[in-house]
Amino acid sequence: MTKAIMIQGTGSNVGKSMIVAGLIRACVKRGLNVRPFKPQNMSNNAAVTEDGGEIGRAQALQARAAGVPPHTDMNPILLKPQSATGAQVIVQGQIAGHQEAAAFGRNKSALMPAVLQSFQRLAAGCDLIIIEGAGSPAETNLRSGDIANMGFAGAAQVPVVLMGDIDRGGVIAQIVGTQAVLDSTDNALVCGFAVNKFRGDRSLFDAGRDDIVARTGWPSLGVIPWFDAAHRLPAEDVMDLPARARSKGAGCVIAVPRLPRISNFDDLDPLAAEPGVDLRIIMPGQPLPADADLILLVGSKATIADLAALRAEGWDIDIAAHTRRGGQVLGLCGGYQMLGKTIADPDGIEGEPGTVTGLGHLDIHTVMAPIKHLSLKTGVHPESGTELSGYEIHIGETSGPDTERAWLRFDGKPEGATSKDGLVRGCYMHGLFNADAFRAVFLSQLGAGSQLNFEAGVEDALDALALHMERYFDIDQLLALAKEV
Template identity: 75%
Template sequence: MTKAIMIQGTGSNVGKSMIVAGILRALTRRSLNVRPFKSQNMSNNAAVTSDGGEIGRAQALQARAAGVAPHTDMNPILLKPQTSTGAQVIVQGQVAGHQEAAAFGENKSTLMPAVLQSFARLAKTCDLIVVEGAGSPAETNLRRGDIANMGFARAAGVPVILMGDIDRGGVIAQIVGTKTVLDAADNDLIKAFSVNKFRGDRSLFDAGRDDIAARTGWPSLGVIPWFEGAHRLPAEDVMDLPARARSGGKGCIIAVPQLPRISNFDDLDPLAAEPAVDLRMIPPGTPIPGDADLVLLTGSKATIADLAALRANGWDIDIAAHIRRGGAVMGLCGGYQMLGRSISDPHGIEGPASHVEGLGHLNVETVLAPTKHLSLKSGTHIVSGTAVSGYEIHMGETQGPDTHTPWLSFESMAEGAANRSGKVLGCYLHGIFASDAFRATYLATLGASSTTLFEDQVEETLDALADHIERYFDLDHMLTLAAEVKA
């Protein structure tokens, strides 16, 4: 019979996603058949699954840690923020519409059947499901209709381990306070706690750990030190963006304007891993450096709004000057759309129906459409013949004269656009820089050498994370707390 255990956190970004990945890799190495699950996620960093849908990037990494292909049942509800108060709602991998936060709060309980359906299907494939919560169960204003934390745990009968983050301070209050504000039935499901991100001599926190146990009645499963390799794993939360950069190093300078609705920024991770690359996230109000070798425009969940933000920061002027100096520019997905002559949104996909001028550096035009393109792709870089692979995840079609000079080739089609000089490139392929041979070839055109095998590095880091979990987290005790999944 399949069992399940849930890791909830005292807040966002306490390290739940990474710890779950480490647990899954450690248990996989113990020959257990395990799967990740997160009922509701909010992220613009998504992954395309083998069954033709999309899930949060963290669950895709966790699937990799478990040695299985990502599937939409691992993250049945995905919210992709488009505005400050609204998000695109993805249900079991497919777009279900757009909702404002207030409306979603009222309606989220209606999604519980889909959540439980996915959970039940997943349970038929494995020995153990490790469930990740979202945010904090202590947000009592969100408890009614909850499907992400205690609402799910209660509905599915899954025991909970509560994880605190000592790095942000006040971890005793985080954990004890959570127990204080939860009702009795919710508290009954919490079976243990753990503390994450400790720096220094762990023995100095022994009294704090024991105080938490005495005040809550929950045993400790461990005080987990800060994992130094965390930055080598694909990130999901925009809060992790500063860690993507390698600013101040030697080598070619790649400048990335940090747009408000940036998405799929794990495209940057292989570049950040290269010692010969100085990857710089350019925050709002800061000009793009004049000595940049490449300006890279990443994906966006709201391309038209982010294009307006790009202009408001004066980055359009910086990019034009960079191109005049002979600099290289690449746009991925939303960045590709911005580089064209125009973007039309006749169906109001991103807001009111509109038509805006693009940056005009590629002779292409984009029309946004309701159908989302979701596919895994593999092919070649036409100029070098090197292999490329990745995924497409976008709404819209891009056409124009510069698409007649594509720079990528797949089995049934060519992809991408280039200007006459070949210095300005755009494409819809996410994950392209994870292809080691292509990355080495492209960096060579910028005068930089590649010395990293990125996918190997991710695997090595997951193994190191599993070692870390085995040493500092009581996996054996955790396994005794897991409960059988309800039929």
């Protein structure tokens, strides 16, 4: 018998992903076999799964909380924004095409069978599924054909706990207002509420909690204090980056330009956690710092468009000045492609067909191709002999003289490129900095030390989050409210 329950939010970034991860780890500690599920996600921070697909990174973290490998069924629909109005559509881990927002809104209900199929496969092998919604069910303009929130809850007949965010203010109105705009059928699916991100004396909100109960008739499952160790868990939302990378004021300075379509920025998590690293996310309108030891260009969902944005900010000039001063530059995936001499897109995968000039710091050329490279890999950093594991998730083939100075080997093959002067490097592999030994070597070359065990820190944070949920969230009531599916 498998039961399921869904956590929906009064808005985006109310902490649903973290709360679900904490609940999953807490239930696993109680001896339950648990799986995460998110019907539809929108994120350019994706994880590669063992079954050869991709899902949102939040579901990968939730799978880790459950103690199981990530699987494409955990996030059957993933939208990866490529422009202001369009996104690549991933169905059960594989590219299903590109759609503009308006077209997706009209057609999304056709994806419900795939969503339910994945959900049912997950349900066949566990005790409990904890489901995460997307955005808010109060977005009534999106209700028709919905597959992410109440549309899914109704189709799968799973109960819903509504999560509010007191940190942004107005949490009573968030929750009561959501009930006011939902129709009676959707309201009947809601079985309770909780309040997240409380700071200070929780008893000061007792009257507010009771007012919500009186106005909605929904029971409270908890008022959850701010979780201080949240920064130790991988971030999914790019909006979380500036706070996580808040300048420490000392240490090795790594500057990361915040490009519009930044993707797979989980590469930054281990660096942000390093006490000796001053990781700075440089927002538009700001110059790249002259005191940077390293400029790091991370992944992009639209390399050519982000390259144009980089130039519009004048960051290309800053990077050139940085290398003239002897500063180092590293490009990962899309950032690697930008550092080359040209990027060709003959099939118009990212927009109009054509070729653009790259930053020219690496003697390489990239040709975009419709085949997407998706794989988990193991490798080595030959210079130090340290072992690596990572993942590849990109389109495009890169070649040129500087690839003969590959600085990594993955699955026995050379990977990456290095400039003649050794100041500029790039590669397609993500996840390099998760390896403690390699990260220590890399940072030592920038004059910084490392004594951090990153992966153990993530596990410790998940365990601490589980204890946090046991203390402040009524998990017994949650399990009682969950229904058989």
